[in-house]
Every structure is written in C-alpha cells, then in structure tokens.
Amino acid sequence: MSWKLDKTRPICPQMCEQICVKIASGEFEPNQRLMSVREVAVAAGVNPNTVQKSFEQLEAKGIIYSVRGSGWYVSAQTETAKDAVEKLIKSKTADFFGQMNALGLDDGQIKNYVKEWKE
Amino acid sequence: MSELLKCDNLTKSYGRITALNDVSLVIPRGKIIGLLGPNGSGKTTLIKILNGLLTPTSGSLTIDGDTPGATTKSKVSYLPDSSYLNSWMRVEQIVKMFVDFYPDFREDLAYKMLKNLDIDPSMKLKTLSKGNKEKVCLILVMSRNAQLYVLDEPIAGVDPATRDYIISTIINNYNPEASVLLSTHLISDIEQVLDEVIFIDKGVIKLHKTVDEIREENGMSVDELFREVFRW
Numbered sequence: 001m002s003w004k005l006d007k008t009r010p011i012c013p014q015m016c017e018q019i020c021v022k023i024a025s026g027e028f029e030p031n032q033r034l035m036s037v038r039e040v041a042v043a044a045g046v047n048p049n050t051v052q053k054s055f056e057q058l059e060a061k062g063i064i065y066s067v068r069g070s071g072w073y074v075s076a077q078t079e080t081a082k083d084a085v086e087k088l089i090k091s092k093t094a095d096f097f098g099q100m101n102a103l104g105l106d107d108g109q110i111k112n113y114v115k116e117w118k119e
Numbered sequence: 120m121s122e123l124l125k126c127d128n129l130t131k132s133y134g135r136i137t138a139l140n141d142v143s144l145v146i147p148r149g150k151i152i153g154l155l156g157p158n159g160s161g162k163t164t165l166i167k168i169l170n171g172l173l174t175p176t177s178g179s180l181t182i183d184g185d186t187p188g189a190t191t192k193s194k195v196s197y198l199p200d201s202s203y204l205n206s207w208m209r210v211e212q213i214v215k216m217f218v219d220f221y222p223d224f225r226e227d228l229a230y231k232m233l234k235n236l237d238i239d240p241s242m243k244l245k246t247l248s249k250g251n252k253e254k255v256c257l258i259l260v261m262s263r264n265a266q267l268y269v270l271d272e273p274i275a276g277v278d279p280a281t282r283d284y285i286i287s288t289i290i291n292n293y294n295p296e297a298s299v300l301l302s303t304h305l306i307s308d309i310e311q312v313l314d315e316v317i318f319i320d321k322g323v324i325k326l327h328k329t330v331d332e333i334r335e336e337n338g339m340s341v342d343e344l345f346r347e348v349f350r351w
Binding site for chain 2: 005007008009010011012038041042044045046047048049050
C-alpha cells in the first residue's frame with residue numbers, strides 16, 4: 001500500500017481520502033481488515049496519532065469500523081466511500097477548470113485540450 | 120497525569136545574553152514534538168535544562184511533576200548534540216554499560232537495531248564513521264523504555280536511507296504514555312511524523328501548533344513556514 005502525501009495540505013484529510021479511494025476502487029474489499037495504526041504510520045511515514053484520528057473520522061462516517069482487540073475493517077457498505085471519492089473528483093475537476101480559466105481558456109478550449117492530451 | 124513536561128516562565132541567562140526568555144509550555148504524553156529554530160535560538164539550552172545539565176536563572180521546569188534530578192533522569196532518555204561515549208570502547212561494551220546503568224534498557228532491542236543497521240557490535244567506537252557513531256548513540260537512546268525521549272539533532276549526520284530508518288524507529292517505538300521531543304533543522308524530512316511543532320527564536324517561543332493546523336491555516340508545509348518566519 002503506497003501513500004502519496006502533499007506537504008502543503010493537512011495529513012489527516014489526505015489519509016482519509018486515500019483510504020476512501022482504495023475502498024471505492026475495490027483495492028480494499030468490504031469487511032477486509034486494514035493494517036494497524038502503527039503499520040500504516042510506519043508505511044506512510046506519518047505520526048500514529050494522525051493515523052488514529054483519520055481512522056476515527058472514517059469510522060464516524062461509517063466508512064470503516066473497529067473491532068475491539070482486533071483492529072479496523074472496511075464497512076460492508078461502500079457507498080459512503082464512493083460518494084466521498086465522487087465529491088473529490090468533482091472538486092478536483094472544478095479546480096482544474098478554475099486554473100485553466102485563469103490561464104485565459106474558455107470551457108470549450110479546455111475540452112479541446114483534454115481531448116488532444118488523451119490522444 | 121497527562122502533563123509530562125511543564126515549563127513556567129523559564130529564563131536562562133549567560134551573563135548579558137538571554138538564551139531563554141520567559142518560556143512557558145506544556146508537553147503532554149503520547150506526542151512526537153519538533154523543537155525547531157535557527158542556530159543559537161535556545162533549543163539546546165532548553166534541552167540541557169530539562170536534562171539537569173543547566174539550571175534555570177528563573178522560572179521552573181518539571182518532568183512528570185519533578186524538577187530535573189535523579190528521578191527525572193530515570194524517565195528521560197537523552198541524545199545530546201555531541202557524543203559523550205568513550206571512543207576506545209567496543210559497541211558491545213557500551214551496550215553492557217547501558218544495561219548496567221538503566222533498568223529500563225532493552226538489550227535485545229538494541230542488538231536488533233544494530234543488526235538492522237549493519238553495525239558490528241565488536242567494533243570500537245573510534246573506528247566507526249561519524250554517521251555510524253550517531254546511529255549507535257541513537258540506538259542506545261531509543262532502546263530505553265523511557266517516558267520522555269529528548270533527541271538533539273538526531274538525523275543531521277546520517278544518510279537519507281538511515282534517516283528513514285530512524286524515523287520509522289521513532290514511529291515504531293511510539294507509546295501513548297511516552298513523548299518524543301526532537302530538535303532539528305531538517306524539517307521537511309520529519310514534519311509528517313510530528314504531532315506538534317514549537318518554533319523558538321532568540322529564546323522566545325514564536326509558535327506552538329500541530330502540523331495539520333499549520334498546513335490548514337497557512338496552506339504550506341511546516342518547512343516552508345519555517346523559512347518564511349525565520350527569513351533574514
């Protein structure tokens with residue numbers, strides 16, 4: 001499991017987002033056990049308290065759940081994680097269009113650039 | 120008691136120079152805290168006071184309720200900024216000395232870390248490179264089962280791969296009852312591991328916040344903020 005963390009943004013929401021992405025993409029399956037807080041902290045090179053906080057936030061949203069003495073598991077329902085990723089995609093798309101608009105492109109031109117880039 | 124370290128109006132003057140000026144701060148248990156500041160800002164002075172190597176001019180400092188002394192030394196594991204170990208000793212002799220000295224020393228852990236970092240315990244300290252000497256010192260300090268680990272510049276002299284190993288050692292050693300206070304200039308390497316950072320400048324605490332608060336409020340990494348705050 002690899003983690004890409006942007007140094008200019010708080011770590012906790014980034015960890016939450018990436019776990020949601022892994023659930024939405026199927027890399028993490030429903031009821032699959034996650035790595036322990038310490039294992040994730042070592043793998044990502046981040047503070048264990050930050051990982052703990054991320055897990056707790058995801059638990060509050062019903063995206064993962066904890067089993068006392070056993071660890072953290074992906075919820076059976078992955079809808080919330082998928083919704084979160086959907087929201088993320090929309091906001092990134094909006095950012096992208098905003099940045100391109102700032103460079104003087106209108107939406108039609110942006111779409112042309114996207115098409116060109118894909119080819 | 121969640122307060123592990125407490126400073127109240129701590130001041131230290133060397134003659135006319137004030138190294139620490141009215142510093143008050145609290146460090147709870149279970150945190151990894153970075154003490155960041157330019158050269159001569161008072162980092163090492165603060166660290167030396169909390170290890171009982173210097174006495175404050177005024178104000179007070181307590182660790183787990185006690186002022187620095189024999190009791191606190193059994194709870195604080197300290198990595199000084201320069202080595203104090205006898206260079207004629209073999210690594211294994213130094214480990215033995217630590218076993219004798221500290222009841223909380225975990226010998227098996229020390230040997231495990233020496234092995235992971237490819238250091239031969241039968242080598243004399245003086246035959247090791249500067250980086251390897253630093254690794255030995257850090258291993259000794261992290262092998263204790265202390266309540267407060269105080270690391271003065273733990274990653275300055277080692278290569279990036281070892282830096283990663285040290286960082287993961289700190290994470291792996293994490294214990295909700297203990298805290299780690301480390302001073303460094305190499306902020307970008309270590310900021311992700313920190314709960315909180317303390318910026319100190321000319322003996323005054325300029326900022327004491329969590330890493331995520333800094334990133335949230337400023338939209339930049341702690342390293343970038345440090346450069347901004349301490350720009351010449």
